[in-house]
Amino acid sequence: MANxxxxxxxxxxxxxxxxxxxxxxxxAGLAMVATVVAITAFLVLSMxxxxxxxxxxxxxxxxxxxxxxxxxxxxVGSEGRKFFPFIFSLFMFILFANLLGLxxxxxxxxxxxxxxxxxxxxxxLGVTLVGIAxxxxxFFSFFVPSGVPAVMLPLLVPIEILSYLSRPLSLSxxxxxxxxxxxxxxxxxxxxxxxLGVAGILPLGVxxxxxxxxxxxxxxxxxVFTVLTCLYLNDAIHLH
Amino acid sequence: xxxxxxxxxxxxLSLVATPAFAAGLPQLDIAKFPPQLVWLVITFTxxxxxxxxxxxxxxxxxxxxxxxxxxxxxxxxxxxKRSAKVAAEAYVKAISDARAKAHASIRQxxxxxxxxxxxxxxxxxxxxKADIASSEKxxxxxxxxxxxxxxxxxxxxxxxxxxRLIGHKAKDDVVLDAIEAVLKDRA
Numbered sequence: 001m002a003n004x005x006x007x008x009x010x011x012x013x014x015x016x017x018x019x020x021x022x023x024x025x026x027x028a029g030l031a032m033v034a035t036v037v038a039i040t041a042f043l044v045l046s047m048x049x050x051x052x053x054x055x056x057x058x059x060x061x062x063x064x065x066x067x068x069x070x071x072x073x074x075x076v077g078s079e080g081r082k083f084f085p086f087i088f089s090l091f092m093f094i095l096f097a098n099l100l101g102l103x104x105x106x107x108x109x110x111x112x113x114x115x116x117x118x119x120x121x122x123x124x125l126g127v128t129l130v131g132i133a134x135x136x137x138x139f140f141s142f143f144v145p146s147g148v149p150a151v152m153l154p155l156l157v158p159i160e161i162l163s164y165l166s167r168p169l170s171l172s173x174x175x176x177x178x179x180x181x182x183x184x185x186x187x188x189x190x191x192x193x194x195x196l197g198v199a200g201i202l203p204l205g206v207x208x209x210x211x212x213x214x215x216x217x218x219x220x221x222x223x224v225f226t227v228l229t230c231l232y233l234n235d236a237i238h239l240h
Numbered sequence: 241x242x243x244x245x246x247x248x249x250x251x252x253l254s255l256v257a258t259p260a261f262a263a264g265l266p267q268l269d270i271a272k273f274p275p276q277l278v279w280l281v282i283t284f285t286x287x288x289x290x291x292x293x294x295x296x297x298x299x300x301x302x303x304x305x306x307x308x309x310x311x312x313x314x315x316x317x318x319x320x321k322r323s324a325k326v327a328a329e330a331y332v333k334a335i336s337d338a339r340a341k342a343h344a345s346i347r348q349x350x351x352x353x354x355x356x357x358x359x360x361x362x363x364x365x366x367x368x369k370a371d372i373a374s375s376e377k378x379x380x381x382x383x384x385x386x387x388x389x390x391x392x393x394x395x396x397x398x399x400x401x402x403x404r405l406i407g408h409k410a411k412d413d414v415v416l417d418a419i420e421a422v423l424k425d426r427a
Binding site: 003005006008009010012016018021022023024025026028029032033035036039040043044047050051052054058061062065066084085086088089092093109111112113114115118119176180 | 264265266267268269271272273274275276277278279280282283284286287288290291292294295296298299300301302303305306309
């Protein structure tokens with residue numbers, strides 16, 4: 001039986017070295033490029049008609065636009081509007097990476113902790129900088145819960161700081177673990193299909209169900225990552 | 241979920257610590273981190289630029305155009321509704337004006353007819369009164385003449401009767417006086 005973790009192996013396709021840094025195009029890098037191409041093609045081609053009454057593809061493009069616009073409006077407010085291109089890119093990037101990763105023989109780069117952690121760290125640092133830019137040193141009052149007796153503060157402030165610092169970890173590990181677990185599970189069941197012969201219909205059925213479930217997870221994880229980014233942004237802009 | 245989130249990093253750390261497991265889990269192969277990060281930066285930057293410069297403005301344009309069109313149509317409908325209302329008001333006003341004018345004309349004609357009728361009636365009444373008056377006068381004259389005639393006749397008759405009775409004529413004025421006295425008694 002094939003190792004269910006083998007699908008996560010990074011395979012260099014083109015060797016590139018940039019100033020001593022390994023910048024080779026790997027299967028992960030190729031999947032990232034494919035994701036960007038797919039998103040751009042989807043949005044640009046479906047909006048080609050610029051129809052007053054949208055067709056199916058244009059409706060989907062407009063729907064994704066309004067979905068993220070509504071998410072920012074509800075969670076951040078009007079100050080969030082200038083972050084719209086970033087939030088939108090983030091959502092589409094994760095969503096398309098998850099969805100394209102479900103295609104057989106493709107690669108799911110969101111199942112790699114280094115990628116999800118880099119994105120989460122970028123969001124974390126960006127949000128913190130936005131908070132400091134908005135409020136200056138007053139931003140650090142974020143770690144002091146309001147309406148708490150002063151005696152409790154030495155205990156609560158470190159907890160608040162710790163929970164703040166754990167944000168990029170939980171953000172990145174949630175996405176990475178969900179994608180990795182789903183794909184591993186599908187592979188494990190897929191590995192049983194041929195050896196079991198006629199009874200292989202059972203793991204095949206499970207894989208069919210899992211595929212549907214993974215489609216849900218693909219969307220849900222992209223949504224969770226994005227909505228949490230919005231909530232962090234809201235915290236940074238409005239504090240408590 | 242929470243517990244999973246807490247245990248996975250610990251698991252990850254322990255996997256890193258033991259090279260045998262690290263070899264088994266491709267996600268923890270640190271040597272493969274740099275190319276992934278480099279391409280993540282390249283592709284996400286490209287995506288951000290494409291989205292913010294190309295894709296999103298197009299969608300925003302289309303949505304804005306549609307909103308404008310909807311607003312435009314709504315305001316035009318509002319205008320049409322307003323002008324329809326104005327027209328309806330003008331119609332109602334014209335109808336009531338015409339009705340009022342018709343009423344006024346009818347009343348005017350009726351008044352004129354009434355006045356004419358009254359004048360004619362008055363004329364007729366006056367004429368009839370004049371006729372009656374003149375007729376009465378004529379009758380009175382006729383009666384006076386008749387009465388005068390009667391006096392003459394009765395004077396003649398009385399004169400003749402007296403002549404037959406006494407053999408000579410009585411003076412006319414004496415007879416007339418006597419007759420008048422009789423007539424006065426009777427009247």
